[in-house]
Amino acid sequence: MKRTFLKTVAATAALAMTGGFTKLATASTIITGAGASLPFPIYSRWAEAYQAATGVRLNYQSIGSSAGIRQIRARTVTFGATDAPVSGADLERDGMVQFPAIIAGTVPMFNLEGFRPGEVRITGPVLADMFLGRIVNWSDPRIAALNPGRTFPNQAITVVHRADGSGTTFNFTEYLTAVSPDWASTVGRGASVRWPAASSIGGRGNEGLAAIVARTRGAVGYVEFSFARRNNIPHMQLQNAAGNFVQPDDRTFSAAAAGVDWFSVPGMGVSIVNAAGANAWPIATASFILMYRQPANVAESNAVLAFFDWAFRNGDQMAIELDFVPIPDTLADAIRARVWNLIQRT
Numbered sequence: 001m002k003r004t005f006l007k008t009v010a011a012t013a014a015l016a017m018t019g020g021f022t023k024l025a026t027a028s029t030i031i032t033g034a035g036a037s038l039p040f041p042i043y044s045r046w047a048e049a050y051q052a053a054t055g056v057r058l059n060y061q062s063i064g065s066s067a068g069i070r071q072i073r074a075r076t077v078t079f080g081a082t083d084a085p086v087s088g089a090d091l092e093r094d095g096m097v098q099f100p101a102i103i104a105g106t107v108p109m110f111n112l113e114g115f116r117p118g119e120v121r122i123t124g125p126v127l128a129d130m131f132l133g134r135i136v137n138w139s140d141p142r143i144a145a146l147n148p149g150r151t152f153p154n155q156a157i158t159v160v161h162r163a164d165g166s167g168t169t170f171n172f173t174e175y176l177t178a179v180s181p182d183w184a185s186t187v188g189r190g191a192s193v194r195w196p197a198a199s200s201i202g203g204r205g206n207e208g209l210a211a212i213v214a215r216t217r218g219a220v221g222y223v224e225f226s227f228a229r230r231n232n233i234p235h236m237q238l239q240n241a242a243g244n245f246v247q248p249d250d251r252t253f254s255a256a257a258a259g260v261d262w263f264s265v266p267g268m269g270v271s272i273v274n275a276a277g278a279n280a281w282p283i284a285t286a287s288f289i290l291m292y293r294q295p296a297n298v299a300e301s302n303a304v305l306a307f308f309d310w311a312f313r314n315g316d317q318m319a320i321e322l323d324f325v326p327i328p329d330t331l332a333d334a335i336r337a338r339v340w341n342l343i344q345r346t
Contacts, residue, residue: 029303034061035068035081036167037206038224039102039287043081045318046311053314058307064205066165066191072096072290078300080290083167084191088266095293098267099339100286101308103325105253106171107228107235107283109210111219112138112155117234121146121245124179124238124274124282130220131159131176132183133197138218146239156199160212160221163202165191171273171285172222178274179282222283225249226323240282241274248281254325256284262331263338294344305340 040062047058065082072080129135138152162169174189203209206227213219225248237245256275262268295301316326
């Protein structure tokens, strides 16, 4: 937990660095953003608290990372949001900057009678073979071997995936690519990929995917963890790179992000899947914000910066309550100094 005194000092210093842009957002301002569905719960919570504190309203469309990138490139919103980071070359070409706003995790989910959330243990290679269609029944001995003392039914596996371009899909397939050479060579990573299992079914958004899993006995899918927990969707334990089976929560997501050099990659698009660390959750990710260096409307751009500045200072506890990991103070200060200062303010 962060120390209040240090946050107050940091806030004072950062306000000086950011040039007082918060003064430019008024109660009549409406901030527009669109993109990733993964951070939607925390952006909504922040927006509600921010409007109560300032009167400024956030209109955020949770339409998926790919659509969010299209919207910001079309300049129909003031910021885009994506869980699949845009490359440094593309940012440079488009005249945009990118920074992480929150850290979260993707979890494999299932529908299997007799098993509660967190009770099924799985490894990356076995999970990949399920999604490749090479393990087609829950009674497969490779699943049984990971769960001694439990009996799995003779139940066909139905693979459920996102039908829309999704940062959660990018995060999930990036993990499968990291742990399975077969997945890497036949499918690979992406916000939208070709799903090879014969049983594969697509659903739009976290809601659509989860609805299919909920009504399909034997189904397996993947969603953002906060969404899974709020809706009591059973998730799996997952073996991490250190060989330990871990449960998803803000502590294991934080362990995955520990020690990351965010500025080692252009655009801060650092991958934290399959991270080292005894307690690291293997499918952790950052969710990113995209903004123009030379915005078409400077006042609206300033209002976006004011919102995230407020969220970085006041939103940690709200993030933790929703099982997200807030951006550390040192990283937030670096974003203000090294990324936001690239954006035109006046």
